[in-house]
Amino acid sequence: MTHLPQFTRSLLHPRYWLTWLGIGLLWLLVLLPYPVIYRFGCFIGRIAMYVMKDRVSIAQRNLQLCFPHKSDAERQELVVKNFESVGMGLMETGMAWFWPDWRVARWFDVSGVEAVKQLLAEKRGILLIGVHFLTLELGARIFGMQTPGIGVYRPNDNPLIDWLQTWGRVRSNKAMLDRKDFKGMVKALKSGEIVWYAPDHDYGPRSSVFVPFFAVDQAATTSGTWMLARMSKACIVPFVPRRKPNGAGYELLVLEPELDIPLGSAEETATWMNKVVEKCILLAPDQYMWLHRRFKTRPEGVPSRY
Incomplete structure (x- = not known):
């Protein structure tokens, strides 16, 4: 497995004091009752729209490209809700890292996990598809509380944040793998483990193919799904951590396992995978990372689309 960052005395150096202050503030905020956290998170998200204007433009452009049939007013309403989710995403990260299990479970309804447990009993490797919802950190925590697996992550440039995010994520999972550790992922899948994987972002031209995504006909899409599924013979299980309206809590939707993955080519698999991702996003479009x-x-x- 990937060598995970460990806490050392060097993380107490004055250069990290401002980061520690932010961590402490987040810890204090998530001690509040959840309805208060919800209102505060949404408020922070609305403020963020005035600070992150470049990201607002990116979200608007993405929604215009993906949903050309929607009116400008509909897309703008979605942007506002999306930035409320951005603020809540910060709160939910603190909840995922600092809340005890009982408090996480209190606010979640879980469905569909029985099929995953059956696959594990059959020693079938599971490629767990967790697309980039703003609720993902908290969703991964509750999923791990049901059936622990192996997370895939990108190391953070800040050593303190890198240690903290790893510490928070392994609270309910077995281990973490660097996203570049392809061999480690294949090995884990072949041994019947759950490996979390997110194939929905643009990771650059290397190991990408151009296939449709919503209304965009040539979206750079990772070929990693094709390689992992072909080499490991794993099945695919998508899951959606969805925030309920008006601070009513959350639901973790574990979708039907995909046992027959089309593996004729990287393009075929990526096209199919994007359809699965689209299905997930449409279950909570305001909570997806459109920025x-x-x-x-x-x-x-x-030419560039931006």
Whole structure:
């Protein structure tokens, strides 16, 4: 497994004091009752719209590209709700890292996990598809409380945040793998483990193919799903951690396992995988990470979409 960051005395150096202050503030905020956290998170998200204007533009452009049939007013309403989710995403990260199990479970309804437990009993490797919802950190925590697995992550450039996010994520999971540790993922899947994987972002031209995604006909999409599924013979299980309206809590929707994955080519698998991702997003479109430059990579000679 990937060597995980450990706490050392160097993380107490004055250069990290401001980060520690932010961590302490987040810890204090998530001690509040959840309805208060919900209102505060949504408020922070609305404030963020005035501070992160470039990200607002990216979200607007992504929604315009993906949903051209929607009116400008409909898309703008979705942007506002999306930024409320951005604020809540910060709160939910603190909840995922600092809340005890009983408090997480109190606010979650879980469905569909029985099929996952059956696959594990059959020693079937599971590629757990967790697309980039803003609720994902908290969703991964509750999923791990049901059936622990192995997370895949990108190490943070800040050593303190890198240690903290790893500590928070292994609270309810077995281990973490660097997203570049492809061999480790295949090995874990072949041994019948659950491996969390997110195939929905634009990871650049290397190991990507151009296939449709919503109304965008040439979206750079990772070929990693094809390689992992082909080499490990794992099945795919998508899951959606969805925030209920008006601070009513959450539901973790574990979707039907996909046992027959089309593996004829990287393009075929990526096209199919994007359809699965679309299905997940449409279950909570206001909670998806639209502020990511999803369509920044273009075929050679094709102008930028931004």
